[in-house]
Amino acid sequence: MHVAFIFSLALSGIEYGLVLGLMAAGLSLIYGVMGNVNTAHGTFYMLGGFLLFLLSIAGLPTPAAIAIAVAASFALGIAVIFALPANLRIAVSSDDANLTMITMLMLAIAVEYLLDVLTGGVTLPVPSLAIGSFTLSHVAFTYQSIIAAVMSAAVYAALAAFLRYSKIGKAIRAYSQNQELAEALGVEGSKIVALAFGIGVALAALSGTLLTPIYGVNSSSGWDMLVIAFIIVTLGGLGSIFGSLIGGMIYGIGYSLLSYYMPTYTYIILLVIIYVIIILKPTGIMGEIVEKF
């Protein structure tokens, strides 16, 4: 029974990790193209849940509300990028890159305070796609979490196919590997950056719509998720979408098992393990095994 129980815990961790990894994949995509970490990534996770709440109280069915929330986040991401000065959109120097990170961080804080004012800081009721659960060796699997995991896996596959086979996907990959050469071949840097950013934050928003029915959403929901996304991206390999998938599952399994055996030290042990992995393989698990994306 104990083996079955551990297996169920690990399965629960994979389920959790798949959705987190999706958010991390978005972060990785943005990093790969912009060469910069999106410090407002958690905000888009939170916005996904918040928009889902708003659309649900407007009377939209949950699946439609999710689609609109994700599409709106995509559009918002593009708008944010085009609102940045050109030197911050495509950072040439490390100073520009740092300034971009700071600017996005300020944006994230401003959005949090705005939502505090609008919502009073309370947790908002976000509707689930499905209600109900079953248990496997005492571990509960809600239908919402299963749908979230399946959708995440499907979106991963779609993203991988998009990047590998579509013209725009190839342009994104080319730009991420060599900006100057890609631009010389006719790839428009600004548009690619905006598109990649839009896709990246849309993935964060999708994660938000899938997880906030389980964990709730309020104005500060994005910060913890941002840190987890950073961890997964670092573990999986910066710029590697597949790495984010692997990193997410490792994180999810590790979290699930450690919080069963040693809940007080879960984060400490998890971070030490990840630190050791980074020491042994600084580029992350998938950092050099496959080309970017």
Add this chain to the structure above:
Amino acid sequence: MAIIAAAAGGAYAYYNSATSASRAPILIGLEAPLSGSYAPSGEQVLQGAELAVAQVNSQGGVLGHPLKIIAQDEGPTTSTAIQAAQILVEQDHVQFLIGPYWSGDVAAVMPYLYQHKVLEILTVSAVDSFMKPPYNAYTFRVGEDDHQNALLAVAFLNMTHARTFVYLGEDYLWTHEVYNFTLQMLPQYGVSATLLWAAYYPGSATDYSSAIAKIAATHPDAVLVYMSGENSIDFIKQYVSNPTTRNIPVLLVDTPLILPSYAQSVQAAIPGGINYVFIGAPTDYVPGVTDKFFALTQKEYGYSASIFAPDAYDAVMILAQAIQRAGTLNTTAVAQAMMVTNYTGPGGHVVFTPQHTPVVGYGYKTGTIYQVVIQNGAIYYERVWPPYVANFTAVNPATGQPYQ
């Protein structure tokens, strides 16, 4: 004529200055989280205090002076809490302070307030280990107390006839303290429940599926959960999603689930899920008094349940009475006057121990246990303990029948 006019003008100016000086407000600082995810709780502290100030001022103030609250946001870190205290003391010159909210901030700020002889009243932080000389010389606690939190656990285990239980808490000092007090108090109250296991979770945790799976696997008769804020909401959503654990009676202490907005968010996510969940509120229910207070909060602020507003109200009232008794604003004298407090307000009956904490037990501060009951989609908070204020017989979630 000119001389008369000048004399009249001078007399009028003198009259104005004299009455202005006698109406100079007594400043009461207040530190609470007024931004971020704990802002709703912090604002309730402020609102409770302001209601008391309005009440006192409507009756002529204290020693001829009106009271005035000056609030500062405690912020998300200890350094912002210290900064807030410094602003209140050094810029606003307050001699009395309500708060801070968080225990870590209380520990950081206490030495500073002691040095400046600022009389501090805690309404949320419940850690007993801080209430020791010399720093507790000017510090009093009227609200939540960890002995009281432990008493809620003992009462719950007794009420549910639990023979075994598990204890889960956020990994903060107060939950460890409550755990120790609970184990000490069980034999004192003749309750023979056995602890199966205890675990503490990081404050930033959101996923409790492993913990809940362990509860389902070990199947205790009752579960004690000491988590505040969003953590308790995350926990209970996952707890009631597990078909096994939702039938095991669970007591949530210090949870915002007592607020209808949070309960509705959980109800929306899992309809009927929180039916028969127990809530331990650190404030007492005093018939006639608490109802009247919550009628006022409903009218002024739109809510009729709170674990923060009553104690903040009581803090101001107790302080006002102590200043009146002392006849001075000298904080040493007021602190001495505080020691003879015998006050009953919406948060309960307050008498101070030598450690400046509220006496805990029947007839004094006990806290209140509620059971959430959902009928036709509407959420009700039924009082099930203490027996002398209960209006409902607690229901076993596994059977749907009252406990005998």
